[in-house]
Amino acid sequence: MHMDKTLVEIDRLRLDYGSVCAVKDVSFRMKAGEILAVIGPNGSGKTSTVECVEGLRRPTSGSVQVFGVNPLKNRSQVYREMGIQLQEAEYPDKIKVKELCGLFSSFYENPADWHLLLQQLGLGEKAGRAVKKLSGGEKQRLSVLLALLPRPRLLILDELTTGLDPEIRHGLWESLRRIKEAGTGILLVSHYLDEVEALADRLLYLVNGQQEFMGTQEEFRAYVKRKTQGEGWREDMSLEKMYLLISPKTNVVTMEGIL
Numbered sequence: 001m002h003m004d005k006t007l008v009e010i011d012r013l014r015l016d017y018g019s020v021c022a023v024k025d026v027s028f029r030m031k032a033g034e035i036l037a038v039i040g041p042n043g044s045g046k047t048s049t050v051e052c053v054e055g056l057r058r059p060t061s062g063s064v065q066v067f068g069v070n071p072l073k074n075r076s077q078v079y080r081e082m083g084i085q086l087q088e089a090e091y092p093d094k095i096k097v098k099e100l101c102g103l104f105s106s107f108y109e110n111p112a113d114w115h116l117l118l119q120q121l122g123l124g125e126k127a128g129r130a131v132k133k134l135s136g137g138e139k140q141r142l143s144v145l146l147a148l149l150p151r152p153r154l155l156i157l158d159e160l161t162t163g164l165d166p167e168i169r170h171g172l173w174e175s176l177r178r179i180k181e182a183g184t185g186i187l188l189v190s191h192y193l194d195e196v197e198a199l200a201d202r203l204l205y206l207v208n209g210q211q212e213f214m215g216t217q218e219e220f221r222a223y224v225k226r227k228t229q230g231e232g233w234r235e236d237m238s239l240e241k242m243y244l245l246i247s248p249k250t251n252v253v254t255m256e257g258i259l
């Protein structure tokens with residue numbers, strides 16, 4: 001296994017979209033066999049950061065290395081060992097689940113067994129169904145399956161379990177733990193902090209493109225306690241409660257003036 005290997009190394013990443021600075025000064029390393037969760041409010045730069053890792057965006061400054069190379073310049077090499085969960089992929093109207101699995105498998109030299117993955121993800125019965133006709137949760141699971149086909153060393157998941165029922169969510173978490181134990185690094189973008197709490201070894205917390213915190217869940221606990229100076233603090237707080245305690249307050253819509 002590649003347990004001791006650095007998978008991702010980001011140094012002082014900055015990404016501007018014209019006059020908008022989406023990512024300001026982000027630096028971290030990610031190792032094989034760890035789950036790193038990227039958290040933060042809407043628009044805080046999570047997807048932009050991850051897209052730099054995927055080699056889809058050119059950093060304005062700073063450097064990004066994946067498997068020791070620049071993912072922008074070596075995309076095909078990197079993609080052989082990177083699995084990306086595509087959120088809003090459009091597929092031909094009539095393509096069936098099994099056809100899509102076969103097609104994606106043909107991209108890789110040694111793909112994972114998609115028949116087995118279909119069973120494991122509870123999609124065994126849907127092999128002959130048109131992808132367009134799957135439910136939201138089924139499409140979501142199919143996107144995870146496609147990301148696993150390259151037997152990735154690095155798996156990138158954006159909003160993994162949106163729209164999934166509790167049983168399937170928990171089943172997926174268990175699968176991810178096994179995948180991690182086998183040495184795959186998982187970069188997880190999520191607003192579901194119960195999911196992050198259950199899975200992540202380390203957290204990258206972004207606010208306005210700035211890296212506010214990077215460290216383990218234990219370290220995050222200490223960080224929140226320090227930052228709030230104990231105000232509103234409780235020792236048994238969930239990650240979500242801690243997050244709410246320190247997150248920038250946004251306007252709350254009330255029904256006054258609407259009704």
Ligand SMILES: Nc1ncnc2c1ncn2[C@@H]1O[C@H](COP(=O)(O)OP(=O)(O)OP(=O)(O)O)[C@@H](O)[C@H]1O
Pocket residue numbers: 017020021022040041042043044045046047048049
């Ligand atoms: N293609 C683009 N062109 C211009 N601005 C963009 C573009 N993509 C993102 N942005 C802006 O960059 C900032 C960061 O966006 P990004 O999508 O990385 O945030 P995010 O943390 O992933 O948000 P969310 O939680 O809503 O998915 C936001 O202000 C967003 O409006």
